Amino acid sequence: MLGLDSGLLYAIFGAALAVLLAGIGSAxxxxxVGQAAAGVVSEDPDKFGSTLILQALPGTQGIYGLLxxxxxxxxxxxxxxxxxxxxxxxGLAFFFACLPIAIGGMVxxxxxxxxxxxxxxxxxxxxEESGKAIIFAVMVxxxxxxxxxxxxxxxxxxQV
Amino acid sequence: MxxxxxxxxxxxxxxxxxxxxxxxxxxxxxxxxxxxxxxxATEEELAGLLKQDDEQEAMQEVEKSMAEVRYSLDxxxxxxxxxxxxxxxxxxxxxxxxxxxxxxxxxxxxxLSRKVYQTLKAVDEQLLALRNEETHLxxxxxxxxxxxxxxxxxxxIKDSRKVRLELGTVPVSxxxxxxxxxxxxxxxxYLEEVDSKRGEAFIFLASYIADDELVQNALKxxxxxxxxxxxxxxxxxxxxxxVEQQLLExxxxxxxxxxxxxxxxxxxxxxxxxxxxxxxxxDRNQSVELLGRTDSTFLLExxxxxxxxxxxxxxxxxxxDSIEISVREPYExxxxxxxxxxxxxxxxxxxxxxxxxxxxxxxxDPTAPFTPFFIIFFGxxxxxxxxxxxxxxLSALGLKKVKGESVRNLLKILFACGISTVVFGWLVGGxxxxxxxxxxxxxxxxNDPMRLLVYSLALGLLHIFxxxxxxxxxxxxxxxxxxxxxxxxxxxxxIIGLLLLALPGTAGLGKNLALVSAIGLVLTQGRSQPTLIxxxxxxxxxxxxxxxxxxxxxSYSRLLALGLATGVVSLTVNTMAxxxxxxxxxxxxxxxxxxxxxxxxxxxxxxGSFIHSARLQYIEFYNRFYEGGGRAFKPFRFKTQHIEILSxxxxxx
Numbered sequence: 001m002l003g004l005d006s007g008l009l010y011a012i013f014g015a016a017l018a019v020l021l022a023g024i025g026s027a028x029x030x031x032x033v034g035q036a037a038a039g040v041v042s043e044d045p046d047k048f049g050s051t052l053i054l055q056a057l058p059g060t061q062g063i064y065g066l067l068x069x070x071x072x073x074x075x076x077x078x079x080x081x082x083x084x085x086x087x088x089x090x091g092l093a094f095f096f097a098c099l100p101i102a103i104g105g106m107v108x109x110x111x112x113x114x115x116x117x118x119x120x121x122x123x124x125x126x127x128e129e130s131g132k133a134i135i136f137a138v139m140v141x142x143x144x145x146x147x148x149x150x151x152x153x154x155x156x157x158x159q160v
Numbered sequence: 161m162x163x164x165x166x167x168x169x170x171x172x173x174x175x176x177x178x179x180x181x182x183x184x185x186x187x188x189x190x191x192x193x194x195x196x197x198x199x200x201a202t203e204e205e206l207a208g209l210l211k212q213d214d215e216q217e218a219m220q221e222v223e224k225s226m227a228e229v230r231y232s233l234d235x236x237x238x239x240x241x242x243x244x245x246x247x248x249x250x251x252x253x254x255x256x257x258x259x260x261x262x263x264x265x266x267x268x269x270x271x272l273s274r275k276v277y278q279t280l281k282a283v284d285e286q287l288l289a290l291r292n293e294e295t296h297l298x299x300x301x302x303x304x305x306x307x308x309x310x311x312x313x314x315x316x317i318k319d320s321r322k323v324r325l326e327l328g329t330v331p332v333s334x335x336x337x338x339x340x341x342x343x344x345x346x347x348x349x350y351l352e353e354v355d356s357k358r359g360e361a362f363i364f365l366a367s368y369i370a371d372d373e374l375v376q377n378a379l380k381x382x383x384x385x386x387x388x389x390x391x392x393x394x395x396x397x398x399x400x401x402x403v404e405q406q407l408l409e410x411x412x413x414x415x416x417x418x419x420x421x422x423x424x425x426x427x428x429x430x431x432x433x434x435x436x437x438x439x440x441x442x443d444r445n446q447s448v449e450l451l452g453r454t455d456s457t458f459l460l461e462x463x464x465x466x467x468x469x470x471x472x473x474x475x476x477x478x479x480x481d482s483i484e485i486s487v488r489e490p491y492e493x494x495x496x497x498x499x500x501x502x503x504x505x506x507x508x509x510x511x512x513x514x515x516x517x518x519x520x521x522x523x524x525d526p527t528a529p530f531t532p533f534f535i536i537f538f539g540x541x542x543x544x545x546x547x548x549x550x551x552x553x554l555s556a557l558g559l560k561k562v563k564g565e566s567v568r569n570l571l572k573i574l575f576a577c578g579i580s581t582v583v584f585g586w587l588v589g590g591x592x593x594x595x596x597x598x599x600x601x602x603x604x605x606x607n608d609p610m611r612l613l614v615y616s617l618a619l620g621l622l623h624i625f626x627x628x629x630x631x632x633x634x635x636x637x638x639x640x641x642x643x644x645x646x647x648x649x650x651x652x653x654x655i656i657g658l659l660l661l662a663l664p665g666t667a668g669l670g671k672n673l674a675l676v677s678a679i680g681l682v683l684t685q686g687r688s689q690p691t692l693i694x695x696x697x698x699x700x701x702x703x704x705x706x707x708x709x710x711x712x713x714x715s716y717s718r719l720l721a722l723g724l725a726t727g728v729v730s731l732t733v734n735t736m737a738x739x740x741x742x743x744x745x746x747x748x749x750x751x752x753x754x755x756x757x758x759x760x761x762x763x764x765x766x767x768g769s770f771i772h773s774a775r776l777q778y779i780e781f782y783n784r785f786y787e788g789g790g791r792a793f794k795p796f797r798f799k800t801q802h803i804e805i806l807s808x809x810x811x812x813x
Contacts, residue, residue, distance in 0.1 A: 053767065060725075060768060067728045070735075079735055131515035135778065138771045142718065145772075149613075149721040156609055 007086030008076060014098030015072035018151070022065025022105030029058035029113025036120040047123055050130035054119045057137045058112040061105035064148040068101045071155050084160050097154035104147030112140040163525050165466040165489075166496040166793075168194075171476065172459050172484040178451075180479050181460075182444050182796075187259065187805070188475065189797030190468040192497050193450045196461045200452040209454045219445045225270065226438045228277040229431050235280045236428055239421045253563050254804035255433065262437060262805060269434040276424050276431065283417050290417070294410050300390065301403050306362045307389065307396040310354045314392045314399065324369045326379070327387045329360040334382035341378040347371045362387075432802040440798050440805075447796055463497050463793070496521050497793035506531050508569035516778050518790035526786055529630050530777045533623050536584075537776055538577035540616065541769035543605060543723035544730060545585030546592035547762045551578030577769070588612060589723065592758055593730030605720070606727050613720045620716025621655075623776070624709065627784030628652065634785065646684035653677030655709060678703060712780045718772055726765045733757030 037051035070079070072094055077084045086094070119133030169191065173181060185191050200206055257265070307327070317325055330338060335353065342349050349367040356362065367375045392399050452459035464472055469487055476483060490496045498518040500510045506528045513519070513527045542548065555574040562568055588605040591597065595604075605612045628648050635644035654677035660670025686698030737753050740746045782788075798805045 056764065056767065060764065063729060063764065064725060066732070067725055070732045071728060074731075074735075079739075134771060135515070135775060138775050139779075141768075141772075142715065145718045145721045148725065149717050152721070152724055153609060153613070 005085055005087075005091070007088045007091030008078075008083055010088065010091030011072055011076045011086060011094035012078070014095035014102075015069035017095075017102045018065045018072070018098040018105075019062075019069040020065075021102040022068075022109065023062040025106030025109030025113075026059050026062030026065075029109045029116070030055055030062075032113050033058060033116045033120060036117045040120055040124040043124070044127075047127055050123050050127065050133075051120050053130075053134060054116045054123070054137060057116050057134070057141065058109045060141065061101075061109040061112075061144045064101050064144060065105050068098055068148065068151045068155065071152065072098060075155060075158070075160060077160075086160070090158065090160065093158045094155070097151055097158065100147040100150040100154075101144075104150075105144050108140055108144040108147070112137055112144070115140050162501050163519065163521060163523070163790075164499040164501045164793075166463045166499070166521075167466045167469050167487050167489060168461065168496075169464050169469065169472070170459070170461045170486045170488075172457060173480065174482055175453070175456050175458055177480045177483065178448070178458050181476060181483070182447060184475055184479060185462075185472075185796055186440065186444055186447075186798060188468075188472055189795050190472055191462040191464045192793055192795050193447050193460065193462040195450040196452050196459065197450065200459070206452075206454075211453055211455060215445045215448045219442070222438055222441045222445060225273065226435065226442065229273050229435045229438065232273065232276050232280050232424070233428065233431050233435065235284065236421065236425055236431075239418065240425045254800070255429075255802060256804045256806055257433075258806045262803070266434075266437055269430055269437065272427055272430055273434050276427050279420060279424060283420050287414070287417055290410055290414055294407065297403050297407055297410070301400065301407075303387075303390065304396045304400050304403070306355055306357060307387075308355070308400055310364060310396050312364070313395050314389055315394075317389060319369070322368055322370075323366055324372055324375075326365040326367075326375075326384075327363075327389060328379075329362055329385045329387065330379075330382045332356055332359050332361045335361050335363070338378060338382045338384075341381060342367075342375070345371075345374045345378065347374050347378075349375065429802070436800040436803050440800065443796070443799060462796070465499055465793075490521075493522075495791065498790035499793035500525050500527055502527050508572040509534065511566065511569050511573065512774050512777065514792065515774065516782070517788050518792040520787035520790050523787035523790070524630060524634055524785060526630075526777070526782065529626065530781055533626070533781070534573075534773050534777060535576050535580045536619070537719060537773040538769045539580030539582075539584040540619070540719045541722040541772055542577075542581040542726055542765055543584050543589035544592065544726055545582045545589060546594075546596070547726070547758075547766070548578045548581030548583075548585050550762060551575070551581060551766065574766075577773075584723075589727055590730070592754075593727065593734045605723055606731070609720060609724060612723065613717060616716050616719040617713060619719065620713050620776075620780070621659075623716070623781060624712060624784060625652070625655075627781045631785035646680070646687075650677045650680040650684065651705075651709075654681065654706070658706075708783070712783065715780055716776065718776075722765065722768055722772060725768075726761060729761045729765070730758060733761065 033051075033055040037047075037055050040051055041048050073079045076086060076094065116133075116137045119130075119137055122133040123130045171181070185193075197210075200210060306329075310327075317327065319325060339351070342351075347367060348371070349365060351366075352364045354362045354364055365375070365379075389396070394402075448458075450460075464487075466489075473485055473487070476485060498521050500513060500518075502510060502525070509527050509531045512530075512534060513525070519525055539548070542551075551574055555571040555578060558571045559568060559575070562571065585591065586597075586600065587602040588600050590600065590604075603611060628651065632644050632648040635641070635648065653673055657670045657672070657674030657677055660666040661674060663670070681702055682696070682699040684699065685702035686695035686700075689695045689698045733754060736757070737750045740750050740753065743749070
């Protein structure tokens with residue numbers, strides 16, 4: 001109806017999934033960490049800074065998802081150019097390229113959210129150890145970064 | 161790049177000099193007191209001589225004053241909340257006072273604190289009474305309000321010998337029913353509807369006591385709800401006016417009380433100072449618990465950085481000539497607290513080291529070895545020259561304003577990282593996502609990510625090799641030349657061999673090097689095992705460690721991924737801004753979008769860059785040589801938050 005090739009539709013589906021799934025993971029996790037952080041801050045407002053950093057950590061997956069979605073739009077010419085005529089194979093290739101960050105991003109966001117909540121509890125009891133709480137959460141981030149890397153490298157590899 | 165040498169100082173002196181000596185130690189801030197009470201308790205010769213709790217009284221005194229100051233401060237906070245910005249705490253300057261000045265001011269502070277406490281305590285009690293009074297009046301008001309129009313004085317509302325009075329509510333719809341019923345029963349009555357609100361009629365009913373049963377039945381049928389009014393004189397309206405008046409007066413009193421609180425707010429600063437002073441006193445009193453004490457002497461033991469020992473000894477001996485001090489090096493393998501010692505350029509990065517924990521006292525201080533890599537990694541993770549410039553400007557501005565040592569250290573790190581970000585942004589990135597000064601000097605990471613991936617991994621390999629080199633040097637310094645060659649050298653050989661194997665042209669050389677190293681590892685890595693078979697298998701198993709090197713190496717791919725993330729987000733922001741071009745309100749929207757988008761991107765990615773750069777040290781780099789488990793050096797010192805107590809080297813007493 002838009003005059004798009006079905007190949008392009010697959011690519012858009014992939015981009016949408018990347019933003020959606022990774023975004024869902026981040027939104028839920030950031031929300032949960034925020035709840036825990038609000039509880040701690042209600043007792044001691046001075047812990048706002050360190051708990052805010054912990055809350056921000058599971059938010060990166062959503063950004064990575066957006067980033068991959070944006071790259072798909074750019075590579076397929078949906079932004080800043082004429083939409084390319086993609087074959088079904090090419091479209092599917094874009095779709096699959098989005099999967100690592102879509103799924104890896106979502107799941108790692110959930111896991112990172114849980115670690116960050118525990119980190120918030122750690123900060124509540126021992127505010128001087130907030131650095132360690134952050135490091136624990138960042139250990140999970142690695143897998144979101146690897147998913148992102150895979151998605152990006154695949155995207156750059158697809159010939160249009 | 162090292163861990164400061166520590167000496168154990170033991171000091172025996174008279175109780176009469178205790179206060180002066182502790183004061184001196186706290187002021188110098190170079191000695192960490194060790195608890196020797198347990199050790200002394202096991203000495204049989206001392207049994208019966210040791211005494212405890214000789215500072216109870218002083219402690220209670222200080223604690224009482226502290227409780228008062230905290231009460232006052234909490235109270236003031238509650239009624240006069242200061243809106244602190246996030247930055248205010250950072251920019252706050254400590255009030256600098258010398259010890260003599262503090263001592264001169266303390267009596268004044270104590271008196272003032274006492275006065276403020278008493279005032280606030282009284283105000284608190286009055287406020288409580290006032291709140292109770294207010295609740296009472298509001299209840300009364302609620303009770304009387306429906307009967308405002310009742311013409312009778314409240315004291316007249318009582319049954320007489322023959323007549324019974326009822327006050328209460330019935331649903332408005334039931335009022336005719338009540339009339340009907342009473343007339344049907346042929347009861348003589350007087351009923352007045354005083355008021356009606358929300359479907360309820362407030363009625364006043366007079367009837368003969370003789371008819372009471374009939375009246376009560378009729379009332380029950382119409383859901384009569386009896387109201388009992390308080391026994392007051394005058395009409396409800398008069399009483400209401402009185403209540404109103406009293407409430408107004410209460411409000412006035414409250415304002416006066418609040419003004420009294422407000423008048424105390426000016427003393428808050430002094431309370432903070434006094435609180436600091438009391439904290440110092442409390443620390444000192446508590447430290448006494450760690451000493452060995454008899455009736456007339458005390459024994460103190462603690463760690464002092466060896467470089468400070470002589471200076472401290474002189475200062476202590478100046479207090480009195482009847483003090484015995486002995487100094488010794490730590491015993492072989494004895495744990496001592498760790499203080500990192502680095503050149504000024506590296507000291508800020510001790511913050512990163514301490515985030516992980518203090519290294520083993522006999523290990524290596526990793527701060528200086530990782531610093532250059534930390535800075536480079538940060539730059540690669542951010543990879544935008546524009547962001548680098550912003551970081552440099554912000555941290556430079558912060559360094560001008562902020563006084564606190566720890567924050568200044570963080571800002572110094574950020575400044576160096578900003579420089580590195582500019583460099584890498586210029587080489588492979590852009591300026592706020594735009595190629596402001598032409599194409600990147602080296603290549604555009606967004607166009608050729610594979611190339612940057614290779615560079616990232618190569619940098620990672622260098623990092624890992626550097627970590628191994630630190631281990632190598634340490635082992636050599638310890639005289640373990642064989643261990644250095646076997647545990648580090650052979651791994652160098654194996655990894656380099658495998659790399660050469662992958663390259664065309666050097667495959668043959670690589671193969672041989674890898675093979676020889678692998679055999680060497682099998683032969684040497686099990687050398688601590690008792691039997692030959694165990695030696696062999698343990699050696700063979702050690703080859704499995706190659707997976708550790710491999711996964712560590714791959715971990716550096718995050719440098720590329722995070723760099724790309726920054727790049728693509730700023731590209732996204734810029735593209736969205738581009739789409740808005742040409743609309744009438746476009747330029748304002750573009751400005752907002754660019755400013756907000758880039759600020760967000762910088763904040764979230766600078767945080768990420770910092771944390772990931774640190775992580776690459778903790779996991780990938782530390783793995784090679786680091787031994788943890790140290791305990792940070794916590795000297796006995798002034799722990800103040802609002803005043804900075806300046807030392808006076810020429811203190812006379």
